[in-house]
Amino acid sequence: MKKVKGGVTAPKGFQAAGIACGLKKSGKPDLSLIVSAVPAVAAGVFTTNQVKGNPVIVSQDHLKNGLAQAIISNAGNANTWTGKQGLRAAYEMAELAAKVLGFQPNDVLVTSTGVIAKPLKMNKIRAGIKQIAGKLSTTGSGAAARAIMTTDTRPKEIAVKVGNITIGGIAKGSGMIEPGMCTMHAFITTDAVIDKRLLKKILQNAVNKSFNLVSVDNCMSTSDCVFVLANGQSKSKPGKSFIKAFEFVCEYLAKEIARDGEGATKLMTVKVAGARSEADANKVVKSIIGNFLLKAAVYGRDKNVGRILQAVGATSAKVNWQRFKFDWKIGSKEDIINVKLGVGQALAKGWGCDLTEGYVKINAKYRT
């Protein structure tokens, strides 16, 4: 496996574009499109929040046949809690994109991030979709990555090559999940030849080990989604190394999200070993990365023992307290916390960030 340039347009047969259609007051890019040359095998993982954005509902619907050829996304408005009109708007986004691309509407996936409970300005979206198809290019990944950003401070992009197959990905998210604004999105493309059931399984496993073990603020979004499109253009079937490469892409993007957490100055990497089960290891990872006090201590470079004990002890994970060990390495850009539960062999890894005055400032007056 080696890293290559090009993000989601690195795999064969993918183009992307990103433009400003006028949803963001700042005038920054806010509409993105990713297109495969041929219908691709597709899978998605979505938020489990009871309140789901309208685009989540539409994308779940359009993924029923396990195929997709495009992803149309806007930033600046989440099209969530916007009633029947909002659901209609999400379907219309897919229809409009399908029309300009010559696809069927259910070949188009839709996502939106931004403010909740405000009607989407469909006049801007309609004009934007007409325009964006003309900007599609095989070097458009960066533009697409920028057009899905909200409070993100930088685009998040990766591509790797494993044998004849390429995997590319872009992501956004600056709160793990933030209904007001920072919902997590990740779009992954590959030219592998792959069965839809296997693709779904690989995606779910990789998400469980990456995006599901990242936290900026413990807040589950209404719009989270991760998509993968596999268009078969490499004419190669994936081997074992494909799964590792796919997981690498997901982990890379997940870490990028944590590192760019709202107000964050540092990545916090947590490794748990010696757990009875993976579920136990995950519980401890989540308790640590989501802990207000530990996050503040990482910011303050205060290696406070009690906070690790508190966070581990607060879980139901089995711990052998006589054999319990941990260490905490403070770095300039990353803190690494290793915890050993002394019970079994299971491991887990997860990522968070420090809690700073910046997070409070961003979120105290986000809409104003």
Added chain:
Amino acid sequence: MKKVKGGVTAPKGFQAAGIACGLKKSGKPDLSLIVSAVPAVAAGVFTTNQVKGNPVIVSQDHLKNGLAQAIISNAGNANTWTGKQGLRAAYEMAELAAKVLGFQPNDVLVTSTGVIAKPLKMNKIRAGIKQIAGKLSTTGSGAAARAIMTTDTRPKEIAVKVGNITIGGIAKGSGMIEPGMCTMHAFITTDAVIDKRLLKKILQNAVNKSFNLVSVDNCMSTSDCVFVLANGQSKSKPGKSFIKAFEFVCEYLAKEIARDGEGATKLMTVKVAGARSEADANKVVKSIIGNFLLKAAVYGRDKNVGRILQAVGATSAKVNWQRFKFDWKIGSKEDIINVKLGVGQALAKGWGCDLTEGYVKINAKYRT
């Protein structure tokens, strides 16, 4: 029921004292003692953290017979994760207090709050306990309330009279739970004549509706405890109004803890109605009071609809989204969030505080 002065020393037959024994660098009071004239029926509720402070273990042991006559507490050091020597120290605190008071050691409950994983300076404690017994008085509640404070900005004290019975309480806590420092303690005294099983039941019910529905930072302490001592000196058995008064005392102290949350500028009161069950209502209350984004929005006076939707939707509570309603009243010192789930009749109420730069500052460099 009417409010009266005197805190834990308002009920008949209670005395208290608070002194500085030298554990706090600041020289502020850090040793407190509450004593009943006669052995009292007693009950306690403790942290469920796997890591328990040594005083928690000792107090659980000493409460086995359902009787207690004194509570000795220090602030500045939690005597947690201090090994066998720490457990010995906690037992010694009870023994020393028992000796100067002429009680049996198992009639004395012990609590400690402060830094974790540092040995308790027993020479200071020994000298302090010898001294404090001489300071006991029937007006000593305020001194005791001050001597259990850590990052608290003010003492928390209440007393009420219901018929012939008086109930008094003091509490500390400025993070709901904070292993480094801000563990929650509440001590309640009453002169009611009451059976130990009934007292335990009343305490557990009241704690479930008060202290268990307060959050400053979602962090479960290693030292939390709530005690009640009922010494029977009023010669009156409690009626129904006693339970209400007892719950009022717990709720008052719980709110005081939330209001004085680290860095907090505002109390956040959350009321949930229309839930399928009390468990569901509690889930929604906890999700809202523990939500980073909502806490930041309360601070920023930003009535962000999406954050309520996100926090409610993230729970497993049953919600009728067609009938779902909420309102958010912004006040100068308190925000009140009312949520109606539109399903059943169950209710819950809970308290939190805003998330401010102050919280980050306090916790980033707490030990330095």
